[in-house]
Amino acid sequence: xxxxxxxxxxxxxxxxxxEEFRGxxxxxxxxxxxxxxxxxxxxYQGAPISHLMDVLADAQDIxxxxxxxYEANASEAAAAAMLAASVHYPIRGAVAFKSTVGTNVASDAxxxxxxxxxxxxxxxxxxxDYGEGSSIMQERSHAFAMKSQIWLLDPRPNLPSMVQxxxxxxxxxxxxxxxxxxxxxxxxxxxxxRFTAKDNVxxxxxxxxxLKNPQRKTDRIVLPPAAFKHEQEKVTERWPAAVKFIRERGxxxxxGPKSAKTGIVLQGGMYNTVIRALQRLGLANVHGxxxxxxxxxxxxxxxxxxxxxxxxxxxxxxLVVEEGQPAYIEQAFGAMLYKSGVVTKLIGKDxxxxxxxxxxxxxxxxxxxxxxxxxxxxxxxxxxxxxxxxPDSYGEDLTKTVPVRPPGFCTGCPERPIFAAMKLVEQEMxxxxxxxxxxxxxxxxxxxxxxxxxxxxxxxxxASNAAFDGGGERRPISILGxxxxxxxxxxxxxxNAVYNKSDGVVMIVDNYYSxxxxxxxxxxxxxxxxxxxxxxxxxxxxxxxxxxxxxxxDRTYDVTKVRDTLKDALTTDAEGPKVIIASSECxxxxxxxxxxxxxxxxxxxxxxxxxxxxxxxxVCTGDHACMRLSGxxxxxxxxxxDPLRDDPVxxxxxxxxxxxxxxxxxDAAVLCPSFYRADxxxxxxxxxxxxxxxxxxxxxxxxxxxxxxxxxxxxxx
Numbered sequence: 001x002x003x004x005x006x007x008x009x010x011x012x013x014x015x016x017x018x019e020e021f022r023g024x025x026x027x028x029x030x031x032x033x034x035x036x037x038x039x040x041x042x043x044y045q046g047a048p049i050s051h052l053m054d055v056l057a058d059a060q061d062i063x064x065x066x067x068x069x070y071e072a073n074a075s076e077a078a079a080a081a082m083l084a085a086s087v088h089y090p091i092r093g094a095v096a097f098k099s100t101v102g103t104n105v106a107s108d109a110x111x112x113x114x115x116x117x118x119x120x121x122x123x124x125x126x127x128x129d130y131g132e133g134s135s136i137m138q139e140r141s142h143a144f145a146m147k148s149q150i151w152l153l154d155p156r157p158n159l160p161s162m163v164q165x166x167x168x169x170x171x172x173x174x175x176x177x178x179x180x181x182x183x184x185x186x187x188x189x190x191x192x193x194r195f196t197a198k199d200n201v202x203x204x205x206x207x208x209x210x211l212k213n214p215q216r217k218t219d220r221i222v223l224p225p226a227a228f229k230h231e232q233e234k235v236t237e238r239w240p241a242a243v244k245f246i247r248e249r250g251x252x253x254x255x256g257p258k259s260a261k262t263g264i265v266l267q268g269g270m271y272n273t274v275i276r277a278l279q280r281l282g283l284a285n286v287h288g289x290x291x292x293x294x295x296x297x298x299x300x301x302x303x304x305x306x307x308x309x310x311x312x313x314x315x316x317x318x319l320v321v322e323e324g325q326p327a328y329i330e331q332a333f334g335a336m337l338y339k340s341g342v343v344t345k346l347i348g349k350d351x352x353x354x355x356x357x358x359x360x361x362x363x364x365x366x367x368x369x370x371x372x373x374x375x376x377x378x379x380x381x382x383x384x385x386x387x388x389x390x391p392d393s394y395g396e397d398l399t400k401t402v403p404v405r406p407p408g409f410c411t412g413c414p415e416r417p418i419f420a421a422m423k424l425v426e427q428e429m430x431x432x433x434x435x436x437x438x439x440x441x442x443x444x445x446x447x448x449x450x451x452x453x454x455x456x457x458x459x460x461x462x463a464s465n466a467a468f469d470g471g472g473e474r475r476p477i478s479i480l481g482x483x484x485x486x487x488x489x490x491x492x493x494x495x496n497a498v499y500n501k502s503d504g505v506v507m508i509v510d511n512y513y514s515x516x517x518x519x520x521x522x523x524x525x526x527x528x529x530x531x532x533x534x535x536x537x538x539x540x541x542x543x544x545x546x547x548x549x550x551x552x553x554d555r556t557y558d559v560t561k562v563r564d565t566l567k568d569a570l571t572t573d574a575e576g577p578k579v580i581i582a583s584s585e586c587x588x589x590x591x592x593x594x595x596x597x598x599x600x601x602x603x604x605x606x607x608x609x610x611x612x613x614x615x616x617x618x619v620c621t622g623d624h625a626c627m628r629l630s631g632x633x634x635x636x637x638x639x640x641x642d643p644l645r646d647d648p649v650x651x652x653x654x655x656x657x658x659x660x661x662x663x664x665x666x667d668a669a670v671l672c673p674s675f676y677r678a679d680x681x682x683x684x685x686x687x688x689x690x691x692x693x694x695x696x697x698x699x700x701x702x703x704x705x706x707x708x709x710x711x712x713x714x715x716x717x
Contacts (some may be wrong), residue, residue, distance in 0.1 A: 003542075004518070010059040015197050019160070022194045025184065028159040029125065030059060032166035033094055033196060034066060039120070039203035042071035042082045043096035044487075045517040047135070048186040049127030052096045054518065060531055062541075067206040072520075072532065075487045076102035080109035081263065083179065085119035087113070088215045091205050092170050097499030099126035099183070100139040101438075101458070105488070113179050114148040115230045116220040117238065121170030122149070122179040130324055131357030132187050135407075138355070140324045141183055145301045149234045151180045151242055156253075156271040159193035166297065168251055172299075176242040178234075185269050203575040207245070214396040239302060246299050252307060255294040259314045262375040263293040264367070265333065266321035267300055269359060274321055277363040279715060281371075281376060284415050291378065298330060305336050313335065317374040319343040319367065325355045345374070362578040406446045410635045412657035414556045414584030415441050415509055419449040420629045420665045421562035422477070422507075426451075429570065432477050437489075438459030439481035439516045440586075441509045448631040452479060462497055462506045462577075468689045469502035475578075476504040482538060483514035488683050490541055497577040498546040503626050505569045510538055510583040519589045526585070540580050549574040557661055559668040587657060608682040611658035619674040622647035626675075629665045650674065 012021060013031050016349050021031055029052065033041060045053045049440050056063070056070055063070050073079035083119050097106065103126060122367040126141050144154040151172060155165035162184065169180040174267060188662065220225045246252065256263075274294070278284035282305070283291045287650040295311045297303070303660035312318050320330045330348035330380065337346055351373075352358065352366035371378045406532040406680045409416045418441075433606065436452030444451040453524050456464040462478035469476060485508055497504065512526050513519045521527060539552050549572065603606050617640060627635055627650065638651035652662065682687060 004054060004501055006051070006055045006058040010062065011053060012057060013059055013062050013200070015427070016507065017197065017199045019197050020194055021197045021281070021457070023159075023161060024051075025157070025162055025189050025191045025193075028163050028193070028195065029166060029184070030055050032163040033123075034062070034068070034200040035163075035198040035204050036070055036121075036167050036170050036434070037089035038094050038170075039200035039205065040069035040071070040082065040093045040207050041084060041095065042073045042079045042093075043125075043480050044073050044079050044102060045514060045520045046096075046098035046102060047127070047188045047517060048129055048133075049125065049184065050518040050520075051095050051099060051189070052125065052127075056096075056372065057531075058190075066200055066202045066205065067234060069207045069689040072343055077358070080106035080113065080124070083109075083118070083122045083124070083392055085207060085210070086118045086122040086179075087116055087220050088119060089205060089207075089210045090120045090174075091203060091207060091210060092121040092123070094125060096125040097127070098129050098136075099141045100129075100135050100144070102126065103141055103144050103211040110144070110150065111148050111241065113221050113224045114234075114576055115199070115227060117233065118173060118179055118674040119177065122180045123166065123173065124179060126181055126183055127189060128183045128185045131186065140328075141181060142324075142328050142518045143303060143326075145181055146328065149178065149239070150301075151176070151178055152183060153180060153251075153298060153300065154183045154268040154300045154540065155188075155298050156268045156296060157185065157188035157191050158272075160195040160672045161193070161298070163195050164187065168298075168660050171249075171549050172245050172251075173241060173243040176238045178238045178242060181657045183269065187272075190710050204704055206640050231554055242302055243631055246302075246304055247307065251299050252304065253296040253298060254294065255288065255296065255313070256290040258293070260293050261316045262318065262371065262378070263295065263311060263315050264319045264321060265311065265329075266293045266297065266306065267323065268298040268327070270283075270321050270323060271296055271362075272369070273358055273360060273363045277367050280364055281362075281368065281379065297329070303329065303332050303336075305328045305340075308333055308336055309340050309342055312342050312344040314345055315344050317347055317370070318345065319351070319370045320348040321352065321358065321363070321366075322348060323348075323358045327354075347374070347616070352422055352581065360607075380439055407443055408446060408631065408633070409440065409443050409630060412587035412659035412661070413440065413446075413656050414587060414659070416513055416632060417557050417559045417661050418509060418562055418662070419444045419451050421559045421566060421668070422451055423449055424559070424669060425566050425570070426561050429567070430474065432474050433465065433475065434477045434571075435465040437479050437481055437484050439484055439509070441479050441481055443570040444479070448628045457488070459484035459490075459493055461510045462489070462493035462504065463502055464504075466496065466500065466502070469497065469500065469577075477566075477570075478504060478506045480506055480508045481516070482508065482510040482512070482524050483516065483702040485538060485541075490545065494542050494547065494577070494579070495545045503574065505566070505578045505580070506617065507566070508538060508542075508581045510581055511586040512583070513586050513589055515589065519586065519592070538581050542581075546576075547579050548576055548676075551577045551580050553580065553582045553583075556582045557659060557664050559661075559664045563668060589660060591657060602682050605683055607684060610682065611657060611660070612652075612678050612680055613656055613660065613662060614652050614676055614678060616674045617649050618674055619662060620674060621672050621674075622649050622650040623672075624650060625669065625671050626650055626662055626666050630662050631669075632662060635662055 043053050057479040076097040083093050153165050155161040169182050173180045275284050322329045334346050351369040434452045436455045454464050461480045465476045465478045514522050521529045523536040524538050598608050634653050634656040637648040639648045
C-alpha cells in the first residue's frame with residue numbers, strides 16, 4: 001500500500017496533442033516519457049521521487065496499452081542494469097531512483113553502461129535529495145556524471161521545461177551514444193503547473209519485438225581491448241557529439257539584456273530562486289523578465305566553453321550560482337577564462353554559501369553582495385521600486401532561538417516497542433555495540449532510546465558490525481529493516497555473517513512494507529498485490545542462506561517477549577549469527593487501510609469498536625519513566641488542579657491510535673499501573689446502550705457519594 005495513490009491523476013496521461021495537462025511535476029515527467037516513445041521503465045522507490053514510481057505503478061494499464069514494460073526493481077543497481085536493453089537495441093529506456101545514495105548503489109551498472117555506450121536513448125531520472133528537506137548525506141550527482149561521463153540535465157523547475165528535458169534527454173543520449181541523467185530536485189518533483197501535451201507514442205521497437213531478433217555487439221562489452229577503446233570514444237566521438245547537439249538545439253537558455261556590466265550563470269534548478277531574489281531587489285518581474293543577463297545551464301555537464309566565454313566577453317564580472325560543494329562548475333569556468341585570456345572576474349562561493357541549500361534568503365544576500373561590489377547602480381535602481389525589502393529585513397535567525405526538532409517514530413509505530421525492549425536489556429546486561437541501518441528504525445538513535453552508533457548503507461547494518469563479530473565479552477547487535485533486507489541485506493549482511501561464522505545478533509524489523517519510502521509493497525508484504533509476488537517469508541530466506549538460530553516474533557507490541565528473546569540471543573551457546581525477526585504492520589499503513597473501512601461501517605450504521613488508552617491521574621506518580629521508555633508523540637504531560645500535587649502527570653492525547661505500547665512498556669518495566677484501556681463503541685446495540693446508561697448512573701451515584709464525604713477547604717474558611 002503506497003503512501004499516496006495516483007489512480008485518478010494518471011488518467012490525465014491519456015490526453016492527446018493540443019490538450020492542456022495540469023498536475024504535479026512527477027506526473028508531467030511520466031507523461032513526457034510516454035510522449036517520447038519510451039520502451040521500458042523501472043526504478044527503485046525512495047524520496048524525493050518515490051511518487052514517480054508510485055505514478056508508474058498506478059499507470060501500469062496505460063503503459064501496457066502502449067507496449068511499455070514496467071519493472072519495480074529490487075534495488076537501484078537492478079534498475080540501472082535494466083538499461084542494458086538500450087545498449088544493443090534502438091529502444092528508449094528510463095529508470096528512476098534517489099540520488100546520491102541510489103546512484104552510489106547503481107554505480108557499477110552505470111559505469112559499465114557509460115563505458116560501452118548506448119544505441120537507444122537511456123535516461124536516468126535522479127531525485128537530487130539535497131538541502132534542508134533531505135534525510136541523506138549531502139552529496140551531488142554531478143561528481144558521478146563527471147567520473148563516468150554521463151551527461152547531466154538540470155532543467156528549470158517548471159512543467160514545460162521538465163517535459164522538454166525528457167525529450168531532449170533521449171535525443172541527446174542517442175545523438176552521442178551516451179546515457180543521460182535528468183536531475184530533479186525535491187521541489188521540482190512536486191511543483192504544480194501546466195503544459196500543452198502531445199500524443200503518446202508506442203515504442204517503435206518494443207522489448208517484446210526485440211526478443212524475436214536478438215542482437216549482440218561484443219565491442220560494447222567492457223572487456224579488453226574494447227574497454228580501452230571506450231575511453232577514447234568518450235573523448236573523441238561522444239563528447240563532441242554531445243556539445244554539438246546541446247549548442248545546435250539551444251538546450252541552455254539566455255535571458256535578459258544582450259550586454260551588461262554583470263551577469264549570472266546558474267544551474268537550471270536554481271532558476272526560480274534566482275528570479276525570486278531578483279524580484280525582491282526590483283530587478284525582475286513576475287514574468288521572469290530580468291534586468292541582469294542570465295545564462296541558465298539546463299545541461300550542467302558537459303559545459304559548453306564557447307557559450308560561457310561569449311556570455312562573459314562584455315562583462316566586468318559574472319556570478320556563478322552553483323548549489324552544493326565542491327564547486328565543480330565554478331572551477332571549470334575559471335579554467336576556461338584563464339585559458340582563453342578573457343579578463344572577466346568570476347565570482348561564486350565568495351558571496352554565496354560554500355555548502356548547503358541556496359534558500360531564498362541566502363540567494364538574496366549573495367546576489368546583493370555581488371551587485372554591491374560590481375554593479376552598485378543596479379541596487380540604486382532598486383530603491384525606486386516600492387516595498388522592496390533589503391537583505392537585512394528578514395529579522396532574527398530562527399535557527400538560534402527555535403529548538404531543534406529531530407525526527408522520530410510515528411504514533412503507534414510497531415518499531416517503538418522493539419527499542420523499548422532493547423533499552424530494558426541494556427539496563428539489565430549493560431551497553432552493547434549496536435549498528436543501525438537505513439529506514440524508520442534509524443530514529444532509534446534519537447532520544448529517548450539513543451540506540452545505535454553507525455549506519456553505512458541500506459541493508460548494511462549487520463555488515464557494518466562485522467569487525468566486532470569475532471566473539472567478545474558481549475555480542476554486537478545489528479538492526480536491519482525488511483526493505484533493506486530485500487534490497488541488499490540478504491547477501492551483503494546475512495549471507496556475509498553466515499559465511500564468516502559471525503557470533504552477533506541481528507534484529508530484522510519487519511513492518512510489512514518499505515515503510516520509510518512511502519509504504520510500497522516488498523517481497524515479504526502480507527498484502528495481495530495484483531501485479532507483484534508478495535508474502536515471501538523473511539524467516540525462510542535467512543534459513544535458506546544458512547542461519548540456524550532464528551526466532552520469529554509476530555507482535556512487536558509484546559515488549560516482554562521481545563526483551564526475553566533478545567536476552568536469549570545474547571546468552572545462547574548456539575554458533576553462528578542469531579537472527580530475530582520482529583514483525584508488526586506499519587501503523588501508518590494500517591491506519592490508511594482501516595480508517596476508510598471503519599468510517600464506511602459507521603456511516604452504514606454498523607457497530608465499530610475503537611480502543612483508546614488513558615492514564616489514571618490518581619495512580620500516576622509523575623516520574624515519567626513511561627515516557628523515557630516509550631517516547632510516543634501521543635504521550636504527554638498534564639498539570640493537575642490538585643494543590644497538593646505540584647508535578648505534572650502523564651497524559652495521552654487524541655492522536656492515540658490504541659496500539660497499547662505505553663501499557664506494555666509500563667508492564668514490562670514494572671512501572672506504575674496507571675495506564676488503562678477504554679473501548680469506544682460506535683453504533684452500539686440496544687443492550688449495550690442500556691447497559692452503558694445503567695453503568696453511567698451507578699458510577700455517577702458513587703462519585704456523588706464520595707464527593708459528599710470529601711473535605712472542602714472552602715467550607716473551613
